[in-house]
Amino acid sequence: MDLQRFSDPKIAEAGFISSRFKGADVVYDGGQGGNCPENHMYFLNTDYIYLRTHKDRDMKVIGGDRRAVNQDALYRIIGWAGNLTMSNAALQGVLIKTETSANENTASAEEAESSNDGE
DSSP states (O other), rough: OOOOOOHHHHHHTTOOEEEOOOOOEEEOOOSOOOOOOEEEEEEEEEEEEEEEEEEEEEEEEEEEEESSSSSSSSEEEEEEEEEEEEGGGGOOOOOOOOOOOOHHHHHHHHHOOOOOOOO
């Protein structure tokens, strides 16, 4: 049996690749089929993120029983409505990796040297 080490068994059971950094879960969302751009890293403080359901549409049956067309069964449509909200946007963040070419760095270093030579 291979040894496996998970930072949080619940996250591992859900199938996410994760690790911990200073007590916070870092969850990978990229690669093939991932939705996060490769040069972005998002920081979500889940203590301030809420899923708020609408009081009149929280898993409510819409209409009555319906008969399935292709099988001997009845079904019901269940409706849900709500919003994902947050109470402190300043505690959320995004880190964006920007790339500069080696030529730009060399050119700015040469400019700095030439300006120092003139003094």
